[in-house]
Amino acid sequence: MSSDYSARHLSVLEGLEAVRKRPGMYIGSTDSRGLMHCLWEVIDNSVDEALAGHGTEIAIVMHPDGSVEVRDKARGIPVDVEPKTGLSGVEVVFTKLHAGGKFGGGSYAASGGLHGVGASVVNALSERLDVEVDRGGKTWAMSFHRGEPGIFADADPKNPSPDATFTPFEKKSELRVIGKTAKGVTGTRIRYWADRQIFTKGAGFQVEDLLSRARQTAFLVPGLALDIIDLTGEEPHTTSFQFEGGISEFVEHLATDAPLTDTWRLNGTGHFTETVPVLNEHGAMLPTELQRDCEVDIALRWGTGYDTVVKSFVNIIATPKGGTHQLGFDQGLLKFLRQQVELNARRLKAGNDKLEKDDVMAGLTAVITVRLPEPQFEGQTKEVLGTPAVRAIVANVVAKSMAARFASTKRDDKAQSALVLDKVVAEMKSRISARAHKETQRRKNALESSSLPAKLADCRSNDVANSELFIVEGDSALGTAKVARDSEHQALLPIRGKILNTQKASVADMLGNAECAAIIQVIGAGSGRSFDLSAARYGKVIIMSDADVDGAHIRTLLLTLFFRYMRPMIEEGRVYAAVPPLHRVVVMNPGSKPNETIYTYSEAELQGVLAGLKKQNKRYQDPIQRYKGLGEMDADQLATTTMDRRHRTLRRMSMNDAENAGRVFELLMGNDVAPRKEFIVDSSETLSRDRIDV
Structure with missing residues (x-):
């Protein structure tokens, strides 16, 4: 970063300098994966708004110059002055680490943003970031260059560029008013250009990954419309996602095999207490014991195949490496089905063998979602949930919901429950047989x-x-x-x-x-x-x-x-x-010259060969041999045509x-x-x- 920063921004830049120096700590890597993580930090802020009941539309625009814009119609980032810092809400969100509306549970009951570093990290790693906020009948705007607020002198305001001359604010930052909005219209638009000093040369936005995750988010937030507008090609292309069926529809989308059961929904709520430091009115952090609620919603179905697809989410944030919620699901499902197999051991002919996790998971497609305030993640990339109490809550919900399903008197439920038990026991027997086979x-x-x-x-x-x-x-x-x-x-x-x-x-x-x-x-x-x-x-x-x-x-x-x-x-x-081959054509050569054998593999090829022989005035034995099966060939013919590596076709x-x-x-x-x-x-x-x- 350049050395001509003004003194009033030193505290801001000291914080964001750490992000620029160790970006991997915040976004995982500086390749395409890290670039996509930055984009999802911005998108997830809009999704959290939708999750809290504000706004049902989000648009992601991929611009030809490599920048990305995220638009929503939610409440808009606060524009009033934050009393502790004296800065506008917009500047606090984009320049202060660990600042935001997701601490203390005041604005969001369950949110994916927990650390208050998402927007500020993206800003620190951007060559330029522009934000526009519709709020209070006005459109407010602010621009940043590698984390520092200021003004870009764009030659054409409709085509902003990170290469435009940038002038940082010296005495006081200005949140500019650039227009008016109709009464009640609110929303946020963020456009940023990733900093090529930070990201590797080949890093780029992965459109397929973006589409996949946008689809996934639309499944997790029923009714939310997500539009991906790609302006990078010759023709603009828009892909839209909106699903009303939620995670049940997600399971149907993920499953690749024929269904053995319907899609089952397992729902429940659990409570736990945890001690967290809370800021009191005197500015001191005091350990406080809080009562937390954890909502569990799971959709699952078994299919006829043996591949397993399990996706887990916390407050709609994907946890690809699992965590305590997925461990609880595995534990609850395995314990319950073991009990059921023991109860039905005679009918199932299960013997004394015990089910293992792989037996239960064979052919299973499941989506696990939990919602709770301030979950603990292992790192900013949020790939693993660490909150310990969630494990027991999810296991309990799975056991209770499955027990209700298996105890149901409905004909379909009884039939499908029996099919599940048959499948998991068959997988267990297959595993035991396979192990025996493998050993011998x-x-x-x-x-x-x-x-x-x-x-x-x-x-x-x-x-x-x-x-x-x-x-x-x-x-x-x-x-x-x-x-x-x-x-x-x-x-x-x-x-x-x-x-x-x-x-x-x-x-x-x-x-x-x-x-x-x-x-x-x-x-x-x-x-x-x-x-x-x-x-x-x-x-x-x-x-x-x-x-x-x-x-x-x-x-x-x-x-x-x-x-x-x-x-x-x-x-x-x-x-x-x-x-x-299908046919054997013996070409009769004159004199003592031995006859030639031609094999053909289709009727069309045979007709072509015969036509060629007629043109050359060559005679062939009639009738032509038509092989009805391999048994009609002698050993030499089978070797030459089908088995000899030098002549065969595979x-x-x-x-x-x-x-x-x-x-x-x-x-x-x-x-x-x-x-x-x-x-x-x-x-x-x-x-x-x-x-x-x-």
Whole structure:
């Protein structure tokens, strides 16, 4: 910062100098993440106003010059003089650390701003910050340069710039009146340019992150309208969010799998006391015991999958690293469901095994929100809630609300409660089975006996990266493939026809199915949540099924198994489909020259080859061989076309977007018949047979 500051601002600048010297302490980092944190410090002040019942609209404008503006129609920052400092409310908020309206509980019952450093930190880390306040029938304005109030001499007031000449106030700061407003109109507009002396060169505002968090905030404050206006592109673009359904709607948005239960709401209030220092009328800080109220509101639902999505919030501030409220939720849910499993142990065949947290969380989507005055956070980034009493309150609310749900006499509640118990017990059994599998499924060596299926024709090599497992359709194809394979690196596992549809089946059914269990056992890395990619026994898994509709169906069923229970294999690109030929054309060469063999993989390719042979006046054996299945090939033909690494074609199964893939699998293989029927009717004319397995 420059050295020509006036004496009256020394106290202000001494405080803000600490922010500029150690920005990471206040905003976490000086890259794009820190830049976004600054933006949310400003936005959250407007959200706190909405949360307190003032204003229902917030607009965030991304300007082409890199500045950002936040507008609201709330009460507006106070413009009157604060008696202790002699400064206007606007200057106090933007220049004094630990100053604001959120101490002592007078203006806000539950707020995300607690430390009084949000606006002043953003100001200290901005090359320029302009604030306009509509209040009392007037529009008031003030500008700051790296934390110091003053006036910018803009050539064009409609296009302000941080490069304009800046003159700091010397004797007294001036909160300027720049216009009039209609009676009753209030609000605040803050526009700032981040200081490039502070932030790293590549730091920039992340529009996708902004949209994601704006959507999240709109879910958490029902009725609040959030508009993101992006003026940085060639065409202005506005994205708006407003939701009336609150966190129930948020859960539906977050969930990626089919629902097992409806979205349940768990509500309750708890009380606790804490001792905090309070300023008395004589200016002394006295320890005072205060009674606090903590409101808990949770929305959750279980789905058919096993992925867990849990989001937690305190006064609508996201706590991505959890804290006492999330610990209380985990504790309350696990304790309650353990009790229910014990009570229903005979029906569930649960034995003496105990549920663990992962069993309960499988397939769970939950949003946890608590509201309380002056929560304790670990640091200004507010990623972890530290208030100890919240843990017991949340656990108690979860236990009571779940008990009421499970005791309900409504048919839907009883059915869904039973489904939840079935699911968590199935997950427990799956975990125990997976652990047993994992212990016995390491690649065998000379000193240990193998527990692998007898029908597996394993390879000799222990080099995982260079080994391949072919899953072949039927024993007839297995016989030919055994002769055709490279036994050093290629293993074979036959399956009998169409395996279980794992999109519909439970985990217990899947593990009880001989074919599914054999595949999981042979791959040797476990299944579901306990899947360990590093333990997989083969570098590639190749599905080798017939080139017909049944083969495509088998391939789809196998991919469903991998998608649901061994997803990292697909994500890492280690699952392939073999591409066997459909036709064999033998070209007859004259004289003693040996005949030439051409393999084709589609009807169109065959017709093209035949047309080319006719043009060259070459003869071919008629009829052309059409392979109905892998079993019709001899070993040399299968090796040359499908298994030999030098000549074969493999189709890698990729999954760039897991959510989209999940929706496709649910459409094709899920429980809901109507969308599948509609898809088949609509797509039957346009769908190529070649695309059936995609």
